[in-house]
Amino acid sequence: MALSEFVRKNYPILLILPALLTVLVLVIYPLVTSLRISTYNWIFGTRWETARYVGLNNYRWLFGGGDYFLGTSIWVTLVYVSCTVLLSLILGMGIALLLNRITRYSSIFMSAFIIPLVTMPAVAGLAWRLYFTYDGFVNYLLSFIGLKINWYSVNYALLAMVIATIWVSTPFFVLVLYAGLTSLPREPYEAAKIDGASRWLIFKDITLPLMKPVILTATIIQTIDMFRMFDVPYIMFGGGPGSSTEILSIHISRVAFSMRYLGRGSCLSLLLIAIVLAVTVLLIRSLVRTRRGG
Amino acid sequence: MRKSIAIAISVIIVIAIIAGAIAYIYTPTKPTGKVYPEEVKEWLNMVKKKYGGRTINIAAVSHPSTSAFTKLIPEFEEATDIRVNTVVYEETKYFDKILLIASGEVVPYDIMFGCTEIRGSFAEEGIFSPIDDLLENTELTPSWYDWDDFVDAYKMGVTYKNHIYGTLVHGETNLLAYRKDLFEEYGKEPPTTYDELLETAKFFKEEVPGVAGISIRAKKDWEAQWAWIPFCYGYGGEFLDVETMTPNFSSPESIASLKYFVNLLKYGPVGIESFSFEEAWTNFRMGKSAMLLEASCAAVDIENPEKSVVAGKVGYAPMPSGPAGSVAGVWNWFLAIPSSVTGKQREAAWCVMVWLTSKYTQDDYLKYGGIITRRSGFEKSKTPYDAVILKSLDEVANSSLSHKMMEEWYGLPINLAAGSVISLYVAEVETGALTAEEACARMDEEVGEMLGGG
Numbered sequence: 109m110a111l112s113e114f115v116r117k118n119y120p121i122l123l124i125l126p127a128l129l130t131v132l133v134l135v136i137y138p139l140v141t142s143l144r145i146s147t148y149n150w151i152f153g154t155r156w157e158t159a160r161y162v163g164l165n166n167y168r169w170l171f172g173g174g175d176y177f178l179g180t181s182i183w184v185t186l187v188y189v190s191c192t193v194l195l196s197l198i199l200g201m202g203i204a205l206l207l208n209r210i211t212r213y214s215s216i217f218m219s220a221f222i223i224p225l226v227t228m229p230a231v232a233g234l235a236w237r238l239y240f241t242y243d244g245f246v247n248y249l250l251s252f253i254g255l256k257i258n259w260y261s262v263n264y265a266l267l268a269m270v271i272a273t274i275w276v277s278t279p280f281f282v283l284v285l286y287a288g289l290t291s292l293p294r295e296p297y298e299a300a301k302i303d304g305a306s307r308w309l310i311f312k313d314i315t316l317p318l319m320k321p322v323i324l325t326a327t328i329i330q331t332i333d334m335f336r337m338f339d340v341p342y343i344m345f346g347g348g349p350g351s352s353t354e355i356l357s358i359h360i361s362r363v364a365f366s367m368r369y370l371g372r373g374s375c376l377s378l379l380l381i382a383i384v385l386a387v388t389v390l391l392i393r394s395l396v397r398t399r400r401g402g
Numbered sequence: 403m404r405k406s407i408a409i410a411i412s413v414i415i416v417i418a419i420i421a422g423a424i425a426y427i428y429t430p431t432k433p434t435g436k437v438y439p440e441e442v443k444e445w446l447n448m449v450k451k452k453y454g455g456r457t458i459n460i461a462a463v464s465h466p467s468t469s470a471f472t473k474l475i476p477e478f479e480e481a482t483d484i485r486v487n488t489v490v491y492e493e494t495k496y497f498d499k500i501l502l503i504a505s506g507e508v509v510p511y512d513i514m515f516g517c518t519e520i521r522g523s524f525a526e527e528g529i530f531s532p533i534d535d536l537l538e539n540t541e542l543t544p545s546w547y548d549w550d551d552f553v554d555a556y557k558m559g560v561t562y563k564n565h566i567y568g569t570l571v572h573g574e575t576n577l578l579a580y581r582k583d584l585f586e587e588y589g590k591e592p593p594t595t596y597d598e599l600l601e602t603a604k605f606f607k608e609e610v611p612g613v614a615g616i617s618i619r620a621k622k623d624w625e626a627q628w629a630w631i632p633f634c635y636g637y638g639g640e641f642l643d644v645e646t647m648t649p650n651f652s653s654p655e656s657i658a659s660l661k662y663f664v665n666l667l668k669y670g671p672v673g674i675e676s677f678s679f680e681e682a683w684t685n686f687r688m689g690k691s692a693m694l695l696e697a698s699c700a701a702v703d704i705e706n707p708e709k710s711v712v713a714g715k716v717g718y719a720p721m722p723s724g725p726a727g728s729v730a731g732v733w734n735w736f737l738a739i740p741s742s743v744t745g746k747q748r749e750a751a752w753c754v755m756v757w758l759t760s761k762y763t764q765d766d767y768l769k770y771g772g773i774i775t776r777r778s779g780f781e782k783s784k785t786p787y788d789a790v791i792l793k794s795l796d797e798v799a800n801s802s803l804s805h806k807m808m809e810e811w812y813g814l815p816i817n818l819a820a821g822s823v824i825s826l827y828v829a830e831v832e833t834g835a836l837t838a839e840e841a842c843a844r845m846d847e848e849v850g851e852m853l854g855g856g
Binding site for chain 2: 152156177241242243260261262265345348349351352366
């Protein structure tokens with residue numbers, strides 16, 4: 109068969125081949141390798157040849173109560189992710205709405221809000237760790253209302269971490285939601301104004317429903333990102349005090365690299381993937397329903 | 403027209419970047435014009451003749467000792483025609499990086515930083531090779547290197563199963579720093595026992611406004627374990643029963659020591675449960691604690707008026723003694739040679755290590771901010787703390803409990819990985835999530851599993 113004939117016949121497959129190869133190399137291969145490693149007892153820092161096959165022992169360890177911190181870690185992760193995503197979304201939407209009302213120099217304000225997005229997460233973590241010291245900047249501001257909190261304690265460390273992460277993640281929502289707002293049709297708003305609708309009603313019955321696909325898409329992306337977040341939490345508290353900030357990403361790093369159990373670390377990573385997939389599937393279903401309903 | 407200008411500017415920028423990179427890589431070292439004593443000159447000429455033209459790559463951690471020894475490199479390069487490149491890694495993640503490199507086929511470094519905690523592991527896994535033969539080679543190791551001048555206690559940190567694995571660039575031990583002015587004001591003496599330490603910390607925390615009793619690291623990860631271990635052995639407890647090779651965290655003494663440690667933290671600054679060594683040192687330097695029980699290298703910044711408001715007001719004392727006796731640890735950073743480096747390259751790497759850590763270059767090394775590791779350095783020092791540190795180190799060298807801790811536990815290949823487990827449970831006791839008994843039982847179980855091969 110002539111080349112041009114081959115290309116013509118297999119055009120669709122050839123078009124998706126680069127993407128398919130990328131997924132294969134960057135996703136399928138590492139996933140399969142992780143699955144394989146999870147059935148071995150492999151000590152980090154030693155050669156692969158020294159790894160010992162243990163079958164499902166690592167999974168028995170994981171689900172059989174061998175990992176004392178697993179339950180706490182999953183719970184802390186879910187609280188951390190849901191709080192950061194929800195609060196970043198609300199804050200991001202608020203800022204995007206404000207920016208949408210500014211007619212002049214909005215790009216300058218936008219640039220200011222993007223700064224946390226371009227700051228290295230490790231630097232942000234370090235800065236916020238300093239801000240949250242007992243005599244730090246946050247307590248200085250709180251002192252004006254007569255408060256002083258031990259942010260390094262087991263009661264407040266997670267909250268401190270959530271606040272720092274919100275500072276890092278809100279700009280993403282600002283960017284995406286602002287882009288969504290500027291692309292909304294004007295006609296429903298004009299009609300609502302003519303009918304005398306209040307700002308709140310316009311927001312609730314026009315803006316929110318029209319923005320739902322954008323909000324859901326941004327939420328899905330940011331949720332996945334928050335599950336993977338490592339730098340800020342690790343730099344701030346390293347999973348402590350106690351296990352109050354021991355999110356799954358830190359716990360995986362600790363088991364795999366500090367304790368040097370690569371097999372168990374792989375099991376934990378696969379568990380994290382499963383949790384992320386489960387949450388993402390729920391959100392995507394919601395998105396698909398929205399699109400069909402819209 | 404605009405497009406052409408944009409292209410021209412882009413091309414100029416790219417050329418400038420490439421030229422800058424080439425200039426950086428190939429810039430000849432500036433001649434120092436230094437005049438060496440005859441024996442030093444002779445050795446340098448020998449090194450140049452045998453190994454000139456080679457390149458030695460060093461993997462180092464971000465540390466004052468690295469900043470100090472890199473300043474010694476240009477004159478060595480000039481004298482020997484050996485090019486020395488140093489790659490610096492962030493300290494807390496250095497070992498992950500090195501373990502990752504070590505699990506591969508090729509280690510791209512000729513010299514690597516090691517430390518006391520990993521010497522056993524890296525020796526057993528064949529990552530580092532012993533340097534006994536190089537030390538005994540009188541041609542490569544000149545008399546002005548003087549291995550015997552290194553403090554005996556520090557030598558423990560580079561020795562494993564009677565073999566030496568590196569040359570010392572840094573050393574530290576436990577040191578008590580206390581506010582002389584506050585102690586004088588309230589009629590207190592520096593504590594010499596654990597009970598006195600607790601009582602003094604309690605006094606300052608409860609009676610003196612604005613001052614915590616004691617600052618000490620307690621953060622989860624290896625920090626909490628580092629801080630607890632001398633108390634454990636000082637109480638007569640142990641992390642490891644060396645006869646049965648099983649962990650022994652659940653002995654009454656070990657449990658008592660953990661309870662003591664957590665109780666001591668109550669008299670620390672607010673937030674101490676999340677303190678790394680940086681926060682502990684900063685807290686004391688800012689005048690917020692009456693005492694600091696930390697690594698001896700903290701003293702350098704304590705006495706620096708640019709970094710400390712308590713400079714000149716601090717007294718120093720050895721680690722207090724426990725019911726079982728006096729225990730302090732010694733921890734070192736050292737330069738080691740990977741096993742994959744052999745032959746002439748290994749000898750050339752050793753020559754670099756000799757230069758960077760010799761008695762001859764010690765004065766310059768210390769001038770550039772290095773930490774004292776040699777007896778002669780301590781004896782020459784005029785600081786208020788070095789005499790106390792040397793005295794502490796000599797006590798450690800003669801302390802059977804300190805030897806027990808350093809050799810039985812820190813010599814254990816899994817000590818770093820096990821330390822991670824220990825810190826997790828110490829952190830749980832700090833927050834009240836587990837009792838000391840529960841935490842110790844879990845440590846026994848998990849460290850036992852590690853000892854059994856995991």
